[in-house]
Each structure stands twice: as structure tokens, then as C-alpha cells.
Amino acid sequence: MKIVAPISKLAEIEPLVAAGANELYCGVLPRQWVGTFKAANSNRRPGGNLPDYEQLRTAVTTAHAHGCPLSLVLNAQQYSPEQSEAALDMARTFVDMGGDALIVSDIGLLHAISEALPAARVHVSSVATCRNAQSARLFRELGAKRIILPRDVTIAEAVEIAAEVPDMEIEAFILNDGCVFEEGACHTIHLPGTMGGPICMDNYQYDYRHRSGRRPGLALLKRIEDNDAAYKKWLWYRFSCGFSTTPEGLPYGPCGLCAIPKFNTGGLAAIKIAGREGPLPRKLASVKMVREIVDATIGGMPESEVAERAKNLRPSIEHCSTGYMCYYPEVLGIE
Numbered sequence: 001m002k003i004v005a006p007i008s009k010l011a012e013i014e015p016l017v018a019a020g021a022n023e024l025y026c027g028v029l030p031r032q033w034v035g036t037f038k039a040a041n042s043n044r045r046p047g048g049n050l051p052d053y054e055q056l057r058t059a060v061t062t063a064h065a066h067g068c069p070l071s072l073v074l075n076a077q078q079y080s081p082e083q084s085e086a087a088l089d090m091a092r093t094f095v096d097m098g099g100d101a102l103i104v105s106d107i108g109l110l111h112a113i114s115e116a117l118p119a120a121r122v123h124v125s126s127v128a129t130c131r132n133a134q135s136a137r138l139f140r141e142l143g144a145k146r147i148i149l150p151r152d153v154t155i156a157e158a159v160e161i162a163a164e165v166p167d168m169e170i171e172a173f174i175l176n177d178g179c180v181f182e183e184g185a186c187h188t189i190h191l192p193g194t195m196g197g198p199i200c201m202d203n204y205q206y207d208y209r210h211r212s213g214r215r216p217g218l219a220l221l222k223r224i225e226d227n228d229a230a231y232k233k234w235l236w237y238r239f240s241c242g243f244s245t246t247p248e249g250l251p252y253g254p255c256g257l258c259a260i261p262k263f264n265t266g267g268l269a270a271i272k273i274a275g276r277e278g279p280l281p282r283k284l285a286s287v288k289m290v291r292e293i294v295d296a297t298i299g300g301m302p303e304s305e306v307a308e309r310a311k312n313l314r315p316s317i318e319h320c321s322t323g324y325m326c327y328y329p330e331v332l333g334i335e
Contacts, residue, residue: 002270006025008048017063020291024063026056036082044075044077060099074106079106106128110128110142113143120143123145126183151173241325254327258310
């Protein structure tokens with residue numbers, strides 16, 4: 001089971017591979033794209049991209065020198081016909097560089113790649129929302145080799161897809177970045193922190209009124225306020241516990257470490273660490289945590305002991321017990 005980690009700078013490649021990453025992925029934002037489409041991103045993230053093809057080529061060469069494949073992210077929900085042509089050119093350039101895989105969400109772009117670049121390896125992005133074996137088979141017919149499952153797919157569903165479509169690699173999220181809404185249907189953008197952060201963090205201030213215009217009574221207002229407080233708590237967990245870390249720099253936030261034993265026995269090919277725009281210390285800490293739990297699992301440690309070790313890595317017992325921080329809360333008996 002491979003550990004897939006993100007990069008946004010060339011200097012991140014060597015330390016992440018040394019820490020235990022088996023595969024890397026990145027985005028690129030060429031000046032041609034910005035100039036032509038007046039857009040701040042060619043994928044889902046305006047931040048966390050390599051700035052040009054020269055660095056992308058160096059990234060491919062450097063990753064390969066360290067025995068690690070590199071994938072390129074082209075995962076906007078959809079592209080206009082003009083953008084699709086440009087994205088296809090980007091894909092062709094990456095493949096010509098020796099890049100290893102293209103992470104694609106738009107089914108039209110996927111089809112175009114399969115026709116123009118039949119030898120290219122394509123991974124279907126989580127943004128394409130493949131949730132069952134039938135969908136996986138469709139993407140397989142379009143030439144995809146791997147499905148990256150959405151965050152809300154359960155352990156049982158992931159294992160079932162892997163069993164029913166054994167010739168398709170399955171990858172699941174394992175650490176960092178939660179998605180508040182259903183990511184494939186989300187049309188917000190991930191703004192940099194200096195611009196308020198992701199729109200879905202929802203920092204609006206509300207003023208509640210009945211449809212008649214009158215204000216709620218005190219009892220109803222208290223219930224509304226309690227609901228808002230619970231929602232804000234949930235948001236805090238989904239956004240990496242307020243983007244907090246332990247004194248050692250280990251990140252809190254959405255986590256599936258306890259699910260690794262089940263994914264391993266269930267035949268998943270890869271587990272994904274999210275957060276291309278994150279700083280290198282966060283990425284390094286993430287890879288080291290996942291590597292430790294994968295090694296313990298492969299080494300034969302009982303599942304209950306693996307889960308205990310995972311919960312004590314940060315430690316995050318208090319956070320784990322809520323279920324809010326868990327990608328796969330079923331490991332806690334929470335459905």
C-alpha cells in the first residue's frame with residue numbers, strides 16, 4: 001500500500017521521499033494559463049502549484065532520481081472547451097517530460113486524454129466522485145488505472161469497490177484537509193489565508209428572524225445559537241482543528257490512520273495525504289505518521305494496537321473521541 005504525498009516546491013521532494021512517501025503529486029500554473037484564461041488556478045487550488053514547466057520538468061527528474069513517481073493534478077470540476085484543450089496540452093507536455101500519471105476529474109478531459117495520449121496513466125480525482133464499482137468500471141473503460149475515492153466513502157465501500165474491480169487501483173484519503181461539502185459538487189475555491197481562507201469556512205455573522213420579520217423568542221434563539229456553536233465546532237475539526245499542531249509540529253485534523261489495517265487487508269493500492277499548499281514541516285510530519293502506522297500494520301501488529309498507536313501519535317485521544325476529526329468514524333463505532 002503506497003503512501004501518496006503532495007509537493008508544491010522542488011526542495012520538498014527529497015525530504016518527503018526520505019520520510020517514507022512512495023509517490024508524489026503536484027500542480028502547475030504556467031503563465032500561459034493565467035494570461036489566457038485570467039484564472040488563478042488550473043486545478044482545484046490557486047495555491048500550492050509549481051510556477052512553470054521548467055520546475056515541473058525538474059520535479060519529474062528529481063523524483064525519479066529518488067525512485068519516486070510523480071503525478072500532475074488537473075482536477076477542476078470541469079473545463080471549458082478552450083481550457084480543456086490547454087489542459088490536454090499541459091498533460092501532453094507532462095507525459096513528454098516523463099511524468100508518471102495525470103490526476104483528472106472532468107470526464108470530458110479524461111476522454112480527450114485517453115484518445116490523444118492512450119499510453120498515459122490516468123488517476124481519477126476524488127472530485128469526480130466515484131463511489132461504486134459501476135462508476136469505477138466506467139472510468140476503467142475510459143482508460144483510468146486508479147480511482148481516488150471521495151472523502152465520504154466508507155471503509156466498507158472502499159473495500160467493496162477494490163474487490164469488485166480488482167484490475168483498478170483504489171486510493172483513499174488518510175490525512176489532513178477535510179472537505180465540508182461534497183467536494184465534487186462544490187464550486188467554492190480554496191482562497192489563501194490572507195484572503196480569508198476557503199469560502200466554506202463560513203465566517204458569516206447571522207441575524208435570525210421569522211418569515212414574518214419578527215425576532216425569535218429567547219428559547220428558540222438559544223436552540224439556534226447552540227446549533228450554530230455545534231456547527232462551528234465541527235468546522236473547527238474539519239479544518240485541521242483550527243490548523244493547530246502539537247508542540248512537535250504534528251498536525252491535527254481529518255485523519256484515517258486507524259483505518260489503515262482494514263485498507264491494507266481490503267486490497268487498497270494507495271493512501272493519500274492531502275494539502276499541497278501546506279508548509280513542508282506539516283507534510284513531513286504527516287508522511288512520518290502515516291509511514292509509522294503502515295509499517296506497524298505490515299509488520300503484523302494487531303489492529304487494536306495499531307489504532308491505539310495512531311491515537312497516541314499526537315496524542316489526539318480527546319479529538320478522536322468526538323468522531324469529528326475522523327475520515328472513517330465507523331472505526332469508533334460511529335455510523
